[in-house]
Amino acid sequence: MSNGYDPLAVAFYDIAHEGAQVRAIAGAIEASVKPQHDEFGAEIPGLASLAGVRARSIVVLCADNLSYRCAQLAASLIQPLPVALVITETIPGYLGALDVLIVVSEKGEDAAISRAISQSVSRGITTVLVCPGDCPMVSDAPRGTIIVPHLPNALGPSPTRSVVSVLAVLELADLDPLLVVQKLTDWAEEIDKELASCSPERDETVNPARELAVITGSLVHCSDSVPGVALASLASTLWAMRGRVSASLSLAELAGASRYYQGPHRDIFYDPLLDGDGSVGLPLKPIVWCAVDADVPGLPGAIAVTSVSNSVPVSVLRLLARAFAATVFFSTE
Template structure:
């Protein structure tokens, strides 16, 4: 396909167009990393609290994922839909999300700045929200060719802000570049030109075709007197469910303890068990199957399930999370493979 054909629409390929935003995930992270040199004012700040205001569902899920992955934190953090009354000079207020016309978020940034709070925006890079932000608001750019939501931008933008409070800018940039490398390595495997036998994203999309989908992970059991461990699978599952549902695919998150119960009830309500079903009067009755994606596991013993794990078991929790979330995002771009 030539570039002219792509942009003119003469050879319009919906799958390639949908994958365009996904293909920028690595670049989104590198753009955040390049901007860390402007975050020096945060170094050593003693914030009373950090307030995150997401403007959309995926941004909220990304914020909650970041908090889960890097907890415990030295500051109280909240994810909320409105600016708390207590916000003042000792607080950091972050607006994150893709909506360019979120008037309430614009007013929240302006109000927080007037109260003396430090403000930051991880937004669309254009539009009223970006234009109305106070002059001293930390504002992250986006790659010039990117257009659309980016879970990786939300996650790494938040990480850049939080890390910059306690760590040197070079160290923060190096960590972000490591995450960008992980996203790019995953994207090489996720190219739409690769079929489901070698593309884990395509395999994921094909597995869930025409099905109701549950996203879950496995809970890590440990003694109560030990610090809580990071559960990458559950963190990714929550965020992946939001990404899928906002991009038109079936996807809801369930705690792992609830999944067997739901699977059992689904089997009980099958058409073969419906005593009132008459194939002559009701016609052919098609059932929507229930499929389970288990994130952060190499294998799953659940029926009708597919395990999704990182390719390298020695990676850090954050690297693994970025890889898996990139895979979840990419799966929403593919068409279901046609059978030969």
Template sequence: MTHPSDYDPEAVRFFDLAHEGAQIRSVAQIVDKLAPLAGNRPRSVIIYSPDHLARKSAELAVALAGPLNTPCVIVDKLPSYTGPLDVVVALTDRGDAPELARGLITAAGRGAEIICAPPARGPLLDDLPPTAFTVPALPTVAGFSPARVIATVTAVLDVLAGPDVPVAERISELAASIDEDIVRLSPERDATINPARGVRAFVDKHQVIHTAPPAGDPEHETGARAAELIAHLWSARGMASGYVDPADLPEVLNHNVTANTKDIFHDPYLDGPEEVIPLRILVWAARETDLTEAMAISADQATRRPFGRIDAALRLVIRALAATIYDAPTGDGA
């Protein structure tokens, strides 16, 4: 019998992340059921979620999907105009979401098409409209999955683009790409081959700003969308951080220099110790950076799959999530 003390805490925390590829494959399972929607031109796609992280993940998927054929809105309350010309994509981890359930029943009653990615259990499952297309949930995973949200939104937008798009195949390849990175990010891999451990060590005992390559760089949009989502995900996991647009970085760095300038009038006996937490910057989707106290983190282009920017951004997000799982390094850190 395994004693509780024999469990590796990092491996336990890695469990949900290890299933991100499987989360994407669960989305692929419903693609064939969405065939009646293929090529439709709805008045709008309404991405409806009461969950902050789900909405932020959906923003990434929509922004990197490329030119859209249909207007798309991301909301936490169902618009009053919702009707038979609309497609509603509902996303939540809440097993009990009565307001969302009422909204979906209303939307279905008005003739809207409903696609829902609910949790594996809870009253919501029984409250969904019978006409809703439901994304299967993994029964053993409890935490929020950005991959599931991004794959669901991407699949719906691809289906609506037309019957000639091999959506199920593309979603399956996206899952394979994520699985490749998850192997590299395993707790069994040390810092020499696990990039997430390197990120965790770099930011230890520092304030953290997430940013992207500057405007004009081909990776700017990918990096910016990933960095913004990562900032929210880190903060939700207790690693407080923020996103700064590359154009605003000079002002931020100037303020940081001022804050770190030693006060010649400071008296440690009267004023107490000066405690200014140093700043480090993570530049997502960048191969290199000229910024000081910064790390460039690239989504290796050699393994990119058909989804291109979404694939790259999601792999960056997965790497960032893995960094929150690992313990801070012992000693003085990076």
């Protein structure tokens, strides 16, 4: 720390708001249970208006790779899906008034996406927009677009907000809005607990995010469950965006590929960085998300990131918060 400025605390500030982002979504649902009207008397559409809607399909239009991975994780956490779900980077030609469109973007400005939103609303398609607050994409959105709130004091990406926004729409298809509000509020409390344990004020011995940040080698995020594989892919993307190169595979795929990570050298003086021959030089370090046990059979050296349940959304959302928090420590650990 210098002159009272702690770069770790500053970097952690936005990530620490992930629980609050979920609370903001819950608050938006609750506020829209009673219809709101603008100055002209027209009803302002809100998230609660999606309750019980039996859409032909829900289409999630993703403007970037991070948003795509978030949508995949959300889809993996609702099984069976209450309605047909399509995750795409281009709008399907069949999209019409019987469908719901969710636009997810970490970019504040995208002319093509803004045009797609305008065309969707003009065709009578229920359209939900998840993007950074107070940006051109929001200001360009036509009347009738349901805007998911974004905390004004938080900057940068919010993967939890993107995941939970999609989850909320899927949950509203089957549940009473106030039940969804309570569920999201409970999730937010658990995410806050996870982030408190990952605070920069806690050292490596009691900080699960710091434990992840110090892992070195050929990092491969993996899992043997559908939500775990989706989380592994999202974690890999988040880490790469913060300078930590890694990949993601299912455990089955990793088992088939593991022989390529075994160097042929037995010389105790062999240095993979100086004497590399084209094979993978750094030792394989699998990070197994949503593991059921601290030990992963048949995978020596694996780091097991355990959860209470790999199918209950709140358990996976806590691990997502941990994966995101780890990125704060990459440049310092």
